[in-house]
Amino acid sequence: MDFISKLPGQELSIFSVMSKMAKEQNAINLAQGFPNFDCDPTLIELVHKNMTAGHNQYAPMAGTIQLRNQIAKKIKLLYNIEVDPLSEVTITTGATQAIYNSIQTVVHTGDEVIVIEPAYDSYVPAIKMCGGTAVSYSMKGPDFKINWEKLGAMINSKTKMIIINTPHNPTATRLDQQDLQTLSDLLADTNIYLLSDEVYEHLVYDEQSHISAMQFPDLYKRSFITYSFGKTFHATGWKIGYLVSPPDLTAEFRKIHQFTVFSVNTPVQLALATYMQTPEHYQQLPQFYQQKRDLFLEAMQGSPLKALPSAGTYYTLFDYSAISDKKELDFVTDLTYNAKVAAIPVSAFYADHVENQVIRLCFAKRDDTLLEAARRLSTL
Ligand SMILES: Cc1ncc(COP(=O)(O)O)c(C=O)c1O
Numbered sequence: 001m002d003f004i005s006k007l008p009g010q011e012l013s014i015f016s017v018m019s020k021m022a023k024e025q026n027a028i029n030l031a032q033g034f035p036n037f038d039c040d041p042t043l044i045e046l047v048h049k050n051m052t053a054g055h056n057q058y059a060p061m062a063g064t065i066q067l068r069n070q071i072a073k074k075i076k077l078l079y080n081i082e083v084d085p086l087s088e089v090t091i092t093t094g095a096t097q098a099i100y101n102s103i104q105t106v107v108h109t110g111d112e113v114i115v116i117e118p119a120y121d122s123y124v125p126a127i128k129m130c131g132g133t134a135v136s137y138s139m140k141g142p143d144f145k146i147n148w149e150k151l152g153a154m155i156n157s158k159t160k161m162i163i164i165n166t167p168h169n170p171t172a173t174r175l176d177q178q179d180l181q182t183l184s185d186l187l188a189d190t191n192i193y194l195l196s197d198e199v200y201e202h203l204v205y206d207e208q209s210h211i212s213a214m215q216f217p218d219l220y221k222r223s224f225i226t227y228s229f230g231k232t233f234h235a236t237g238w239k240i241g242y243l244v245s246p247p248d249l250t251a252e253f254r255k256i257h258q259f260t261v262f263s264v265n266t267p268v269q270l271a272l273a274t275y276m277q278t279p280e281h282y283q284q285l286p287q288f289y290q291q292k293r294d295l296f297l298e299a300m301q302g303s304p305l306k307a308l309p310s311a312g313t314y315y316t317l318f319d320y321s322a323i324s325d326k327k328e329l330d331f332v333t334d335l336t337y338n339a340k341v342a343a344i345p346v347s348a349f350y351a352d353h354v355e356n357q358v359i360r361l362c363f364a365k366r367d368d369t370l371l372e373a374a375r376r377l378s379t380l
Pocket residue numbers: 033093094095096097120165169197199227228229230231236239240241
């Protein structure tokens with residue numbers, strides 16, 4: 001069959017490539033961002049209970065009211081902000097679908113979307129699929145900061161949306177109050193939408209707090225904010241997340257949501273709603289992951305790989321310039337074959353494969369896995 005590809009030149013995602021290589025080489029997979037420990041048995045029990053109680057048919061299109069209520073309660077508790085669970089919260093099949101739908105909701109052919117690179121890999125294909133153009137703002141190592149003035153200079157009459165991600169995958173940096181205030185000022189007199197990907201909201205370390213686009217009224221009115229229960233509750237395979245957005249944007253989002261997935265699986269939604277009644281389940285996450293980060297960094301002190309600061313997410317970047325001048329993809333390939341540890345080249349998060357000589361390692365792993373990976377990396 002002849003066809004015109006909607007994503008010509010699109011390669012297999014780097015996560016699939018590295019996970020496959022890790023398996024083939026019997027290497028420890030610190031590449032893809034998923035835990036190698038199980039989620040809380042209580043949560044599994046709750047899903048089971050809801051299934052056996054017969055909650056196995058379609059959920060309401062926007063999500064069960066029980067889960068949306070709990071999300072609104074969490075937002076009130078964490079940020080002291082009231083969102084209406086009926087008109088501002090929508091349950092999605094992972095953050096990925098929330099991101100895809102948000103872009104579909106507002107981007108038309110010919111529109112430009114500013115993407116801050118290195119960027120999570122689903123943003124650009126989603127923009128292309130609605131005929132938009134992704135315009136890259138490139139952050140450079142080692143600090144990977146945004147110069148808002150330079151980013152502001154990229155705005156023009158075609159700019160429809162800006163995408164931010166905080167805490168940030170892959171650089172493990174986070175935006176602070178000043179960053180979001182500056183962005184708010186920058187967008188104040190424009191009709192530009194904001195997609196704020198906050199899937200790592202609970203993974204912020206060193207006594208700092210996550211700052212959300214929701215906390216800035218002039219940002220929130222133009223925002224699609226995306227979250228992931230997979231990241232939060234160690235269950236990435238469940239593919240369930242949500243969107244928080246003001247009522248007018250949510251109404252438009254749902255027009256598309258109802259024809260992409262219609263609704264998300266019922267027993268998991270009901271289980272999560274019960275599980276979230278105990279706020280400790282998400283409040284203890286920074287401590288849980290900070291302990292893993294610190295254990296790993298301590299063990300890595302014997303390695304020639306130099307850690308960059310990890311302020312949030314469950315990743316740390318490592319600079320390997322002291323031991324190799326190879327390109328990042330070649331370096332991680334060597335690492336997988338020889339040291340038997342798989343990592344992600346940060347260059348894969350740039351459209352132009354910018355090289356910083358840094359790789360990303362995921363520390364959402366059991367302590368014994370982290371210690372064994374660090375031991376292997378210390379022999380480099
Ligand atoms: C920044 C970012 N956004 C979105 C996602 C996707 O989340 P989900 O698995 O809930 O679709 C990921 C997953 O790695 C991510 O790192």
